[in-house]
Amino acid sequence: MSVAGQAERSWVGRALKRKEDPKLITGRGNYVDDIVLPGTLYAAFVRSPEAHARIVSVDASAAMERDDVVMVATADDVDGLAGPLPMAWVPPGVEVNTPEHWPLAKGAVKHVGDPVAVVIGTDRYSVVDAADEVAVEYDPLPVVTDPEEALKDETIIHESLGTNVSHRWSLGGGDLEAGFAAADHVVERRVINHRTAGGAIETRGVLADYRGDELTIYSSTQVPHFVRLFLAILLGISQDRVRAVAPDVGGGFGSKLQMYGEEVLMAWAARKLGRPVKWIETRSENLQVTHHGRDQIADVRMGLKRDGTITAFHVKILADFGAYHMLLTPTIPSLGAFVMQGCYKMPAVQTDITGVFTNKFPTDAIRGAGRPEATHMIETVLDQAAAELGMSPIDIRRKNFIPAEEFPYETPVGVVYDSGNYHGTLDRLLERLDLDAFRREQEALRAKGIYRGVGFSTYTEICGLAPSRVTGPTGFGLQAGGWESAVVSVHTTGAVTVYTGTSPHGQGLETSFAQIVADRLGTSPDNVDVIHGDTSTGPEGLNTYGSRSLAVGGEAIARAAEKIQEKAKKIVAHQLEADPADIEVRDGKFSVKGSPDKGMTLAEVAGQAYIPLNLPEGMEPGLSETTFYDPDNFVFPFGAHAAIVDVDIETGKVDVIRYLGVDDCGPAINPKIIEGQLHGGIVHAIGQVLYERIHYDEDGQLVTGTFVDYALPSAAELPFFELDRTETPTPTNTLGVKGVGEAGTIGASAAVTNAVIDALRPLGVTWLNMPLSPARVWAAIQEARG
Numbered sequence: 001m002s003v004a005g006q007a008e009r010s011w012v013g014r015a016l017k018r019k020e021d022p023k024l025i026t027g028r029g030n031y032v033d034d035i036v037l038p039g040t041l042y043a044a045f046v047r048s049p050e051a052h053a054r055i056v057s058v059d060a061s062a063a064m065e066r067d068d069v070v071m072v073a074t075a076d077d078v079d080g081l082a083g084p085l086p087m088a089w090v091p092p093g094v095e096v097n098t099p100e101h102w103p104l105a106k107g108a109v110k111h112v113g114d115p116v117a118v119v120i121g122t123d124r125y126s127v128v129d130a131a132d133e134v135a136v137e138y139d140p141l142p143v144v145t146d147p148e149e150a151l152k153d154e155t156i157i158h159e160s161l162g163t164n165v166s167h168r169w170s171l172g173g174g175d176l177e178a179g180f181a182a183a184d185h186v187v188e189r190r191v192i193n194h195r196t197a198g199g200a201i202e203t204r205g206v207l208a209d210y211r212g213d214e215l216t217i218y219s220s221t222q223v224p225h226f227v228r229l230f231l232a233i234l235l236g237i238s239q240d241r242v243r244a245v246a247p248d249v250g251g252g253f254g255s256k257l258q259m260y261g262e263e264v265l266m267a268w269a270a271r272k273l274g275r276p277v278k279w280i281e282t283r284s285e286n287l288q289v290t291h292h293g294r295d296q297i298a299d300v301r302m303g304l305k306r307d308g309t310i311t312a313f314h315v316k317i318l319a320d321f322g323a324y325h326m327l328l329t330p331t332i333p334s335l336g337a338f339v340m341q342g343c344y345k346m347p348a349v350q351t352d353i354t355g356v357f358t359n360k361f362p363t364d365a366i367r368g369a370g371r372p373e374a375t376h377m378i379e380t381v382l383d384q385a386a387a388e389l390g391m392s393p394i395d396i397r398r399k400n401f402i403p404a405e406e407f408p409y410e411t412p413v414g415v416v417y418d419s420g421n422y423h424g425t426l427d428r429l430l431e432r433l434d435l436d437a438f439r440r441e442q443e444a445l446r447a448k449g450i451y452r453g454v455g456f457s458t459y460t461e462i463c464g465l466a467p468s469r470v471t472g473p474t475g476f477g478l479q480a481g482g483w484e485s486a487v488v489s490v491h492t493t494g495a496v497t498v499y500t501g502t503s504p505h506g507q508g509l510e511t512s513f514a515q516i517v518a519d520r521l522g523t524s525p526d527n528v529d530v531i532h533g534d535t536s537t538g539p540e541g542l543n544t545y546g547s548r549s550l551a552v553g554g555e556a557i558a559r560a561a562e563k564i565q566e567k568a569k570k571i572v573a574h575q576l577e578a579d580p581a582d583i584e585v586r587d588g589k590f591s592v593k594g595s596p597d598k599g600m601t602l603a604e605v606a607g608q609a610y611i612p613l614n615l616p617e618g619m620e621p622g623l624s625e626t627t628f629y630d631p632d633n634f635v636f637p638f639g640a641h642a643a644i645v646d647v648d649i650e651t652g653k654v655d656v657i658r659y660l661g662v663d664d665c666g667p668a669i670n671p672k673i674i675e676g677q678l679h680g681g682i683v684h685a686i687g688q689v690l691y692e693r694i695h696y697d698e699d700g701q702l703v704t705g706t707f708v709d710y711a712l713p714s715a716a717e718l719p720f721f722e723l724d725r726t727e728t729p730t731p732t733n734t735l736g737v738k739g740v741g742e743a744g745t746i747g748a749s750a751a752v753t754n755a756v757i758d759a760l761r762p763l764g765v766t767w768l769n770m771p772l773s774p775a776r777v778w779a780a781i782q783e784a785r786g
């Protein structure tokens with residue numbers, strides 16, 4: 001594969017190993033906790049053991065008596081904050097009830113782990129002991145953890161709101177009533193998408209340093225630019241005096257797309273005490289007070305003709321937001337509403353969302369954010385319809401797919417799908433999975449007592465956030481644009497530095513972005529350094545989430561590199577007395593078309609640009625360009641997945657024995673990275689289906705608060721994934737690329753769930769909700785057997 005007009009042997013499209021990895025896998029990374037500043041103080045939090053209680057008193061005298069404690073602060077002590085923690089994104093056109101959410105609880109705690117006080121001292125271990133010595137008296141209040149109970153407003157979590165309802169919001173298009181009236185068959189299911197954690201390998205961590213009227217905050221975050229902005233606002237510091245640095249970040253999966261109270265408090269304390277202050281989250285804290293995801297109950301109705309044609313789709317979601325709104329909480333379920341018709345033609349589709357507060361930690365964006373939930377609803381309910389209509393899961397999908405020739409395709413809710421070829425990915429999948437042969441094998445195995453099933457999921461999603469006119473305050477309601485910035489600088493020696501406003505934390509952007517630039521500048525990716533995650537370098541940025549980095553940030557970089565290429569061509573043409581239109585980038589050189597020997601290397605071009613003795617008339621010296629790129633549309637990757645599972649009907653244990661996926665994220669920049677992203681994404685979803693669950697008991701106690709109870713899958717539980725790709729370019733950007741960072745997670749949960757149901761259908765099990773723990777599967781088998 002090659003980029004149009006570029007060298008024949010292109011770096012784009014090559015499965016290069018990630019250049020950022022050697023340092024990370026040999027312990028040479030630079031994470032927040034690796035950063036050591038002289039005189040650093042350490043923080044620990046006093047967190048509520050109660051899910052809902054009034055704070056009667058806080059007695060910190062014992063802790064304060066310790067020599068190694070410098071400060072114990074409660075909400076009353078935290079002076080000078082301009083306001084509570086921010087909530088920056090609401091669904092369009094709706095008033096949202098937002099309770100005040102302060103970094104330390106004021107007067108009452110609303111969930112287990114709500115911080116009541118922060119203890120700061122000279123030793124990182126003794127502050128933990130000191131925090132234990134802070135005596136807090138609580139007056140317990142009634143607890144509500146069930147969102148349906150919370151809706152009744154019998155126990156009010158925020159008196160100031162007078163209700164537990166955050167908001168109600170609908171998005172629909174087409175005539176729903178007519179659609180259901182035209183249906184021969186209606187399928188109704190309650191689809192439960194349980195609460196999960198991000199589970200990043202590195203927990204959160206913050207180190208704040210305030211000196212010379214400047215704040216530097218090192219945070220394990222996905223969004224350093226947001227952290228800088230909100231800290232400047234909350235602490236009343238000029239934005240140019242705040243530097244936010246995300247050094248190496250060991251994963252986030254959405255959970256570090258946040259402005260956390262701990263970040264505010266560390267910055268506040270560093271200013272107050274005039275010394276650096278560090279807080280490193282424990283794993284238990286990570287499961288308790290780093291935002292969770294999902295937690296939706298959806299009542300789903302699909303109307304169909306006898307031949308399987310969908311006539312209407314109606315989804316009513318009850319979203320459990322936990323105790324507060326965080327940065328994006330109220331909008332997460334809405335993201336699913338924008339693609340609620342999946343890959344299918346649906347004349348009428350509507351999503352009604354009710355968001356409700358409960359005494360749990362808040363939910364917010366976790367990998368996929370709203371789209372895995374929507375896809376799970378569509379793809380499991382479509383399989384239910386197929387079974388009830390006596391159709392194959394393949395035929396019902398093919399019957400309803402939006403055909404490739406109808407793109408760009410405007411859905412009834414007004415979203416324009418950019419490009420797609422859904423039959424193409426499914427065809428490719430079925431080349432690798434012979435369904436007829438599988439059915440024969442399935443039956444033969446069943447005779448031997450082995451219950452094997454296959455499940456499919458064909459998904460599309462919306463990512464690459466994206467046009468500011470849509471994401472901004474009047475569109476999706478985000479108080480930010482959707483652009484991304486890039487600076488590409490060629491130094492005098494020809495070395496290249498790229499500054500990106502995206503903030504990778506495991507996605508391999510240092511490699512894939514370098515590949516894009518190398519092609520355009522006739523150099524190698526090894527010669528291109530990608531700098532990110534530091535607000536003091538490069539222009540403004542909007543960071544990494546919503547699988548936007550390549551489609552928006554990568555495109556910005558490509559455009560900046562193209563500008564440099566244009567300038568370089570002029571310099572070369574001037575030097576070689578040729579026409580700039582005749583200069584091409586080929587074999588690591590800028591050369592004259594037809595005369596490959598006549599040319600200049602990038603270093604030679606840079607030499608001319610920085611020692612400007614003979615530049616074209618009027619040309620500025622230097623070789624550095626900036627781009628701000630705001631896309632016209634989102635991008636809509638898609639794919640077809642299949643899972644094959646064995647279910648042990650004596651124990652209910654599910655084993656995924658084969659997993660196949662064919663995904664389309666446009667032309668590959670780096671196929672190896674794409675595969676890695678899909679591996680991680682699929683594991684994330686399989687984890688949710690089979691193992692992972694954030695579970696609170698009725699008293700609001702988190703009962704899955706360690707990795708012993710919150711079971712993350714490992715390679716030992718999983719087969720090797722069989723992945724393939726098709727490449728359907730998007731017209732949205734010149735690279736033709738779409739996001740892939742969340743695709744696996746969005747596609748996979750329905751495939752596995754459908755496979756388990758397929759395996760158990762002969763026993764009479766026709767429907768199952770996640771998590772498909774052995775206990776739940778076993779109970780379903782017993783129930784079906786009567």
Ligand code: MCN
Pocket residue numbers: 200250251252253254366367368504505506507508509512513544545546547548549550551554665666667668669670671673674677680737738739740741742
């Ligand atoms: N890519 C490519 N060619 C394409 C499409 C993508 O080579 N046609 C490459 C990109 O160049 C990039 C990677 O795939 O190296 C992912 O790109 P993209 O889809 O743009 O996603 P982002 O970089 O914006 O990453 C965000 C996404 C999200 S939203 C979550 S959540 C997530 C994910 O990425 N969290 C992750 N992947 C993760 N991977 C790791 N290791 N850790 C996380 O926390």
